[in-house]
Amino acid sequence: MDVRAAFVSLLVLAAVPADAGVLRGVVHVPSVAGDEDTAMNPYPGRASSMPGMHAPKRGAVTDAVVFVEKLPAAADSLIPLPAARPKLAQKDQCFVPRVVPIAVGTTVDFPNMDPIYHNVFSPSPLKRFDLGKYPRGESRAVTFNRPGVVNVFCDIHSDMEAFVLVLPHHAFTQPDADGRYALPALPAGHYVLRAWHPDLHEIRREVDVPDTGDLQVDLSF
Numbered sequence: 001m002d003v004r005a006a007f008v009s010l011l012v013l014a015a016v017p018a019d020a021g022v023l024r025g026v027v028h029v030p031s032v033a034g035d036e037d038t039a040m041n042p043y044p045g046r047a048s049s050m051p052g053m054h055a056p057k058r059g060a061v062t063d064a065v066v067f068v069e070k071l072p073a074a075a076d077s078l079i080p081l082p083a084a085r086p087k088l089a090q091k092d093q094c095f096v097p098r099v100v101p102i103a104v105g106t107t108v109d110f111p112n113m114d115p116i117y118h119n120v121f122s123p124s125p126l127k128r129f130d131l132g133k134y135p136r137g138e139s140r141a142v143t144f145n146r147p148g149v150v151n152v153f154c155d156i157h158s159d160m161e162a163f164v165l166v167l168p169h170h171a172f173t174q175p176d177a178d179g180r181y182a183l184p185a186l187p188a189g190h191y192v193l194r195a196w197h198p199d200l201h202e203i204r205r206e207v208d209v210p211d212t213g214d215l216q217v218d219l220s221f
Contacts, residue, residue, distance in 0.1 A: 021210040023068075024182035027175040027195060028220040029061045049157065050093045050116060058199045061179045065101040065165050066219070067172035068183065069192035069204075079170040079184045085109055085141075088152065088162055090118040095152060095162030099198060103170045104147055111139035119155035126150050126166070149198075163198045195219045 086106065089096045091113040100108060110120050112134055120140065121130040126148040131140040133156070144150065144166045154160035175181040188211045195203040200221040207217055 019188045019211040020185040021188060021212060022182055022185050022214045023191075023193060023207065023209060023217055024180070024214050025217040025219060027061055027064050027066065027179040027181055028218070029059050029064070029179070029197070029200065030221065031059075050114065056094055056098055059197075060098070061175050062097070062177060063099045063199070064175055064181075064195055064197045064221070065099060065167075065172055066175065066181045066183065066193070066195045067101070067167055068169075068186065069194055071169040071171045071191075072187070073169075075187050076169040076171065081170065087111060088120075088164065089113050090120070090154065090160070093157055093160065095154075095160055098161075099163045099165065099174070101165045101167060101172050101174060102144060103172075104166055104168055105143065105145060106166075107141050107143040108164060109139050109141050112136050117156060118160075120152060121155050122150050122152050124148075124150045127164075130155070165196060193217060193219075195221070197221055 085108065086100050086102055087109045088100050089111050093114060093116070102108060110131060112118050113136060115136050117133045117135055119131065119133045122128060126146045127142065127144055127150045129142050131142070134140065144164060147166045147168045150164040150166060152162040152164060171184055171186060173181050173183050186209045188209050190206065190208050193205045193207045203219050203221060205217060205219070207215060209215055
């Protein structure tokens with residue numbers, strides 16, 4: 001190992017708390033009723049709508065967000081940041097993904113990937129914006145500076161809906177398709193673990209993160 005590689009390795013090791021554990025587990029959601037899958041096209045016959053589109057199913061486990069309520073600033077600064085800015089795309093006349101969790105101060109890109117125009121906007125008091133109409137291949141961006149839930153819609157297609165969950169730190173994650181989740185390594189201590197979902201009641205659990213190793217916490221909405 002050369003000197004530069006050794007130095008990088010030392011930096012990585014220094015960024016991991018000496019006393020830290022990982023919260024992980026499985027998120028369970030109720031079965032989705034068949035009538036939740038409704039037709040997507042609110043403006044039949046208009047050139048600005050795409051035929052055959054359907055609304056995303058509600059209650060998907062991947063729409064959940066698991067996070068801790070509070071985290072010391074020093075611990076938050078050690079959590080690795082994503083390599084790229086988060087995106088909330090317009091694709092197949094839907095927002096993809098439906099839920100985007102971010103930390104305060106993060107900028108989100110809103111690319112249009114459809115062969116039709118979209119007009120992304122939010123009436124939420126936390127962050128009101130209107131990006132105007134723009135075609136496929138173009139993108140707009142919004143920076144979110146206040147924590148909370150921001151509802152996102154399309155002014156042209158009334159059934160399009162998404163959620164930006166703005167959190168005060170980076171200790172959050174979303175489950176995979178099987179419901180499995182794992183938070184970043186956290187300093188040992190007492191935390192309030194929360195699980196949020198746009199269609200379901202929020203979960204709150206008090207947990208104690210160990211000095212090392214994993215703490216298994218399964219969550220059921």
